[in-house]
Amino acid sequence: MGEVIVITSGKGGVGKTTTTANLGTGLALYKQKKVVMLDADIGLRNLDVVMGLENRIVYDLVDVANGMCRLKQALIKDKRFENLYLMPAAQTKDKTAITPTQMKKLCEELKRDYDYILIDCPAGIEQGFKNAIAGADRALIVTTPEVSAVRDADRIVGLLEAAGFEEPKLIINRLRPDMVKRGDMMDIDDMIDVLAIELLGVIPEDEKIVISTNRGEPAVVDESSKAGQAYRNMIRRLEGEEVPLMKIENIEPNFMDKLRVFFGLKARAK
Amino acid sequence: MTNEPVIIKGTKEGITIILDENSSFEDMEKAIYEKLQRSRNFFSGGKVSIKIKNGFLSKDEYNKLQNIFTDFGMSLQEASSPKTLIFPKPNRNRVLLLKKTVRSGQKITYKGTIVILGDANPGSEIVATGDILVMGTLRGMAHAGVQGDTTAIVAAFRLKPTQLRIAEVISRPPEEKEDIPSFPEIARLKDNVIVIEPL
Numbered sequence: 001m002g003e004v005i006v007i008t009s010g011k012g013g014v015g016k017t018t019t020t021a022n023l024g025t026g027l028a029l030y031k032q033k034k035v036v037m038l039d040a041d042i043g044l045r046n047l048d049v050v051m052g053l054e055n056r057i058v059y060d061l062v063d064v065a066n067g068m069c070r071l072k073q074a075l076i077k078d079k080r081f082e083n084l085y086l087m088p089a090a091q092t093k094d095k096t097a098i099t100p101t102q103m104k105k106l107c108e109e110l111k112r113d114y115d116y117i118l119i120d121c122p123a124g125i126e127q128g129f130k131n132a133i134a135g136a137d138r139a140l141i142v143t144t145p146e147v148s149a150v151r152d153a154d155r156i157v158g159l160l161e162a163a164g165f166e167e168p169k170l171i172i173n174r175l176r177p178d179m180v181k182r183g184d185m186m187d188i189d190d191m192i193d194v195l196a197i198e199l200l201g202v203i204p205e206d207e208k209i210v211i212s213t214n215r216g217e218p219a220v221v222d223e224s225s226k227a228g229q230a231y232r233n234m235i236r237r238l239e240g241e242e243v244p245l246m247k248i249e250n251i252e253p254n255f256m257d258k259l260r261v262f263f264g265l266k267a268r269a270k
Numbered sequence: 271m272t273n274e275p276v277i278i279k280g281t282k283e284g285i286t287i288i289l290d291e292n293s294s295f296e297d298m299e300k301a302i303y304e305k306l307q308r309s310r311n312f313f314s315g316g317k318v319s320i321k322i323k324n325g326f327l328s329k330d331e332y333n334k335l336q337n338i339f340t341d342f343g344m345s346l347q348e349a350s351s352p353k354t355l356i357f358p359k360p361n362r363n364r365v366l367l368l369k370k371t372v373r374s375g376q377k378i379t380y381k382g383t384i385v386i387l388g389d390a391n392p393g394s395e396i397v398a399t400g401d402i403l404v405m406g407t408l409r410g411m412a413h414a415g416v417q418g419d420t421t422a423i424v425a426a427f428r429l430k431p432t433q434l435r436i437a438e439v440i441s442r443p444p445e446e447k448e449d450i451p452s453f454p455e456i457a458r459l460k461d462n463v464i465v466i467e468p469l
Contacts, residue, residue: 151374154391158373194391194409196371 002034002111005118005238006136008160010152012123014144015173015203017041018213020120021050022220022228026235028084029221033115036075038087038106040132041122042097045089051078052216053086062090065102071109080217085114095127100134107135125159133160139168140200145175145186154195169200171234176205201234202245203227276301284317284347295331302335306342314343364400372396372410392432401425411435420459425469429455439464 007020017039024037039047042062048054059074064087078084087110090097110117119136122128133139139160143153153170160168172191179185192199206227212219220231233243275293279286289298306313318339339346364382372378372386374393383400394410396402401423402414408426413435415422420437430450433442434457441464454469 151393155374155393158376161370161373193407194389196389 002114003116003138004107004111004136005116005138005140006040006121006133007118007140007142008121008129008132008156009123009142009149010125010156011143011149014142014149016123016142017046017050017120018209018219019140019142019171019173019203019231020047020118022218022231023235023238024116024118025051025078025081025084025218026220026231027116027118027238028078028081030232030235031239032083034083034085034113035116035118036085036087036110036114038110038117038119039089040103040119040128042089042128043091043094044122045091047120048076048086048088050213050216051086051218053078053088057088060088060090061106062093062097065098065106071106095122095131098131100131103131103134105135125155129156129159133163133165136165139165140171141168141195141197142171142173143191143195144173145180145191147186150186150191150194157195157197168197170195170197171200172202174205175202199245200237201230203230274301276305278305284319285313286319286321288321295334299334299338303338306338306344310342316344317347318344319347366398371406374410398422404429420462423456423458425454425456427454428452429457429466434464436464 007016007023009016020037024035027033028035037047037051039045039061041047048057053076056076056079059069061074063069064071064074074087076086076088078086107117107119119132121132141153141156141160143149157168170192172188175188176185180187188199188202204226206219206225208222208225209219209227212222212225219225219228220235222228229246233246236243275290275297277288277290279288287302293301320335336346364380366378366380366382366384367387368378368385369387371388372390372394374391377395377397378384378386379397381399383403384396384398385403385405386396387405389406390396390404390408390410390412392409396404396408396410396412397416398414399417399419399422400414402408402412402425404412404424404426406426407428408424408431410431411433412424412431414424415437416435418437422436424431424434424436428450431443433440435441436457436459439459439462451468455466456469457464457466459465
């Protein structure tokens with residue numbers, strides 16, 4: 001019996017799709033798991049583009065939900081990686097094209113044959129969000145070190161709690177250690193302090209993500225990519241291993257900086 | 271106890287209207303109106319006093335009731351016995367204890383005192399007729415004494431609210447970034463201004 005994990009954030013553009021693509025690819029490639037990545041962003045689908053599978057779509061999520069095709073017909077097998085499948089969203093419909101009940105049923109069906117079902121949740125807290133979380137067992141929340149993204153993540157944690165999710169985990173994306181060091185960016189502690197949930201991983205800002213996203217090749221397979229390394233660590237943590245947070249060039253402020261903050265000589269990062 | 275929003279009793283001094291604090295004011299208002307309407311002549315010219323077991327009326331609500339009584343030719347008497355609560359202190363014996371983080375988009379409303387064992391994050395709203403105590407960091411909006419109690423307080427282990435309201439007074443932290451004190455603080459009304467002091 002597999003596990004359904006929804007990747008969500010509230011705010012748009014923080015890296016839900018990139019995270020879904022990388023975690024999915026990594027779980028299939030490094031852990032030999034059977035993985036389905038499900039794009040729940042109906043009308044604004046991206047996961048197929050990021051995976052470089054756009055031109056293979058025949059049927060989609062909405063077709064399956066409405067019984068227009070069989071489940072297996074809509075699943076696209078990845079061109080490079082064994083065990084990796086994509087369930088694309090419909091592009092010509094909108095979020096009301098499916099219901100939470102249909103999603104639940106679909107997830108139940110997928111769970112029987114696959115180890116992981118990763119759901120790429122749309123931004124927002126409306127119907128699309130409700131559909132995406134309907135069939136999920138666990139939730140991962142992606143945020144960037146910005147006040148607005150953290151605020152939205154907090155809102156999402158509240159909504160997930162209300163929906164009965166226990167202990168969603170946090171992924172901090174696009175952290176810039178140099179800016180944190182200068183006090184120009186929220187640091188990890190600031191974010192954990194507000195959100196009060198467990199951290200799954202921290203992904204540093206990495207130019208390679210842009211390149212790999214445009215090419216349709218997830219960065220997780222790039223051994224030289226820092227972000228790829230962060231994703232590989234996260235995959236091991238998802239599988240239950242204890243992996244310490246990697247040192248991304250002093251992600252934490254050093255001791256003297258902390259002292260200065262303590263004595264009020266240095267403004268805390270906002 | 272009966273669940274009727276309003277009970278009317280005759281006494282030596284006139285009539286007493288007992289209100290059920292669990293009913294909404296709109297229900298009470300409607301019930302009073304209907305009851306008086308039914309025996310309009312009987313009540314006309316009478317004196318009325320009001321009792322609420324644990325709740326209280328805001329000034330606004332009190333005025334609305336007064337208008338109804340005036341319409342029926344009755345006169346509303348001020349609180350005559352200590353148990354007759356018209357503008358009493360909110361009942362501080364009622365406490366809502368919350369063991370969780372109150373997050374953005376969540377609103378906690380309570381008739382009484384609210385105690386939060388956790389944080390109240392930005393974008394959250396805590397609204398109480400009595401006091402608000404946060405045994406963590408208060409980062410959201412807190413409104414104590416929402417029905418007009420000017421003695422209500424807001425206290426927090428770390429007080430960093432987006433906005434504070436006590437009774438009718440609204441205040442926000444100064445725009446220029448000040449050092450955030452690392453000790454518990456309490457906010458209360460003094461001469462109609464919200465002041466913050468170490469706890």
